[in-house]
Amino acid sequence: MSRQIATTLQKHQYIFFIAPAVVLVLGLTAYPALYGVLVSFTNLNFGYPTSKFVWFDNYVRLATWPALPQVLFNTGVFVGSVVVLQLSVGLLAALLLNRAVFGRGLVRSVAILPWVIPGIIIALMFQQFFSGSRLGIMNTVLSVFGLPSRSWFSDPVESMVVLILAVVWRGVPLSIILQLGGLQTIPRDLYEAAAIDGASRWQMLRYITIPSLRPILLINVIMATSGTLNHVDIPLALTGGGPGRSTEVLALSIYKQGFEVLDASYASTIATVILLLNLVLTIVYLRLLRARDELAS
Amino acid sequence: MLIKWISAAALAGALLASPATAVDLTVWAQTDLSPSASLGPVAEAFTDLYARFQRENPDITLKYEILPGGTEALPNLLTAASVGNLPDVAILDSFWVARLAETGHLQPLNDLWPAAERADVLPAAIDTMTFDGKIYAAMFSNAWRGVFYRTDQAKSLGIDAPPASWDEFLAFADKAKAAGMKPIMIPGADTEVTTLHLISTFWGFGGDLVDATGKPIFFEGANRTALEKTYALYRDLVQRGLLGTEVSTMDEKALRPFFYTGEAAAIANTSSGLQQMYSDAPTLKGNIGVFALPLPDGGRAAPILGGQTWGIFADDDAHKQAAWKLVSFMLQPANLTAIDAAKGYLPVNQAVWAQPFYAGDPLMQQFKGIFDGAKIVKTRPPVPIYPTISSALSQQVAGILNGTLTPTVAVDQARDIVMAEYTRQSAR
Incomplete structure (x- = not known):
């Protein structure tokens, strides 16, 4: 009996090695997420000393929130634009950096810089860049051409464009790194064979590069989508959701409810919805990839 | 030689050893009101005052920790209150005091703060920190x-x-x-x-x-x-x-x-x-x-009355007394002026308004005139x-x-x- 236990333990000894890491990771991710879901079923508000279970009340509140259609629309535009731009600009830059061009090493190092700058600093940089006063860098540029100063953040569309630009600027380096890594794993022979067959550059990109990069692109799409969906620092510091609610995205609503109105349960409800959105989008992406792979094979 | 070594070891031991009644005092404050403040003069003022307090009170060891800025600090304090992890003393936004008093952890200052010293403070600044006859925080700044x-x-x-x-x-x-x-x-x-x-x-x-x-x-x-x-x-x-x-x-x-x-x-x-x-x-x-x-x-x-306050959470006598020593030190007019002036705060104490920084600055006197002449201050x-x-x-x-x-x-x-x-x- 004891030998049996010893054999089983020996067979599964890896559990003892990975358990601490698993417990740590779950403790820092799964526990807070599940606790957040639990809080969403209560009426916990930091302004009040007590709380109790109210079950789905907060979800009903969210579903009937008058601003929800606008915030969802903003979130869709924001996430969609950022993901498309981040991936396409990242792919373009990766394709350029994958070629043997002069200074490639230096450019690769410099390209990573926006990724290591904290989001709040990026927001302040863009705020300075697009400040409505004459001290704003863009307004200084306009004045050089004799054009009047603009108040960039007072227009809802311009505010959203600047916000998207700031987040894309930060996210592009990640796309470059991921896609450059993927490009370097594509065998040269494929391109050589295609060249012999008379394929154009566009055909090589369309039929060799992008299909080979698909797993990397998928990872990139998932990371960019969930990252953008959860982005709060840049929208908060750059536009604060304004003017009005024209740049308020779901993640910013969490901040406002949780830290300005102190309504922790409602903030957790919005966070739970974002968590579900993330899960659904990830499953959809994975299904799409699998379906296309099966079709290809 | 041996005697030299023994003497040196004894001296080092005496210097390193904490006094028998040593108290570790944990202070929580937002970055902008701490030695880590981004505004140079504020950082210098807090560094200097904490160092002086430390020199004058060798039996107390100050440990300051940073709270997040803005309203985000309140959930931190409430979470700390719920798990029994509050600091001994903290700088609190006057607006949080009512909610923190509700937790039962904020200590009334009535017995610690002498009435004569309180008399120097703008009455509204005391009244707004008083609930059920208990003063829960000492307001030290105001903003207009x-x-x-x-x-x-x-x-x-x-x-x-x-x-x-x-x-x-x-x-x-x-x-x-x-x-x-x-x-x-x-x-x-x-x-x-x-x-x-x-x-x-x-x-x-x-x-x-x-x-x-x-x-x-x-x-x-x-x-x-x-x-x-x-x-x-x-x-x-x-x-x-x-x-x-x-x-x-x-x-x-x-x-x-x-x-x-x-x-x-x-x-x-x-x-x-x-x-x-x-x-x-x-x-x-x-x-x-x-x-x-x-x-x-x-x-x-x-004008709206509201600013920063000192609040004490420590409930054991040794820490509470040590915390009050710090608060009392920080509330001394000259020390308060150092902080309020560096930060650009307006005082709530008459004695601080009388300090040269405030008395000699026409703009500060303009602020004082606005508060003194206002029909409503809320x-x-x-x-x-x-x-x-x-x-x-x-x-x-x-x-x-x-x-x-x-x-x-x-x-x-x-x-x-x-x-x-x-x-x-x-x-x-």
Whole structure:
């Protein structure tokens, strides 16, 4: 009996090695997420000393929130634009950096810089860049051409464009790194064979590069989508959701409810919805990839 | 030689050993009110004062820790309260004190704070920190929110004194507009700062946010009229071309660059930002004038009382006494002046107003005159529904500025948001 236990333990000894890491990771991710879901079923508000279970009340509140259609629309535009731009600009830059061009090493190092700058600093940089006063860098540029100063953040569309630009600027380096890594794993022979067959550059990109990069692109799409969906620092510091609610995205609503109105349960409800959105989008992406792979094979 | 070694070891031991009655005192404060403050003079003031306190009290070891900035610190403190991890003493926003007192962890200061010292403090600053006869925090600073203008610019417009009436204000603004400046900029972003400027005007019109029981009443009777007048004032300024819609995404900090460049003739801002303004644009020193916004009905925007306080959480006698020693040290007029002056805060103690920094500065005396001469000085109501009220009021400003909301609809919308939440919370 004891030998049996010893054999089983020996067979599964890896559990003892990975358990601490698993417990740590779950403790820092799964526990807070599940606790957040639990809080969403209560009426916990930091302004009040007590709380109790109210079950789905907060979800009903969210579903009937008058601003929800606008915030969802903003979130869709924001996430969609950022993901498309981040991936396409990242792919373009990766394709350029994958070629043997002069200074490639230096450019690769410099390209990573926006990724290591904290989001709040990026927001302040863009705020300075697009400040409505004459001290704003863009307004200084306009004045050089004799054009009047603009108040960039007072227009809802311009505010959203600047916000998207700031987040894309930060996210592009990640796309470059991921896609450059993927490009370097594509065998040269494929391109050589295609060249012999008379394929154009566009055909090589369309039929060799992008299909080979698909797993990397998928990872990139998932990371960019969930990252953008959860982005709060840049929208908060750059536009604060304004003017009005024209740049308020779901993640910013969490901040406002949780830290300005102190309504922790409602903030957790919005966070739970974002968590579900993330899960659904990830499953959809994975299904799409699998379906296309099966079709290809 | 051996004796030398033994003596050296004994001396080192004596120096390293903590006194028998040593107390480790944990202090929590937001970065801007700590030795890690980004504003150099504030960091120096706290570093110097903590070091001096440490030298004068070798039996107390100070350990300061940083709280997040803004309202985010309150959930941190409440979480700490729920798990028994509160500091011994902390710098608290006056607005949090009522909620923290409710936790039962904030210690009353009545027995620690001598009545003679309390007598030097602005009575309202004590009253607002008192619940059920117990004083829960010692307010040490105040801030004023109102209109700032550059005196040299005003002189160039032919204006020598701040506007004393609505008509004079309009004349000032029209002259600024004619000179190609933005006449006035008031924060309009959906934040608490926007609400503070808004309620200052609302109180000036005689409105009240809540009744004695904490029930929101800003949408009823005379209060509704006052709030509609407040929103209408913003709308009218836009319609006259005196206030631009671009302020709808701006807080106080975002307005300052327009002030530095002279693009704006006047900005609504806070006295707490004064040192930052001097740091950003040193030429402003001695060149700033302030006034409370005159209102069309003859009144003025009311000053809001509110600032930073010291609160004690330690409940065992040794730590509580040590905490009070620190608070008492920090409240000494000269020490308080060092902090308040470095930060640009206004004092709540007469003894600090009498210090050369305040007594000798015309601008500071102007602030004092505004508080001394105000008919109404109020604090934000320390009720749980206030954050919802604040958010609901500031949310309407963008719509008022761009003309998509009338004052009546804005008040109705704010009422609907607040009362839905009030009804929900009343059922808890």
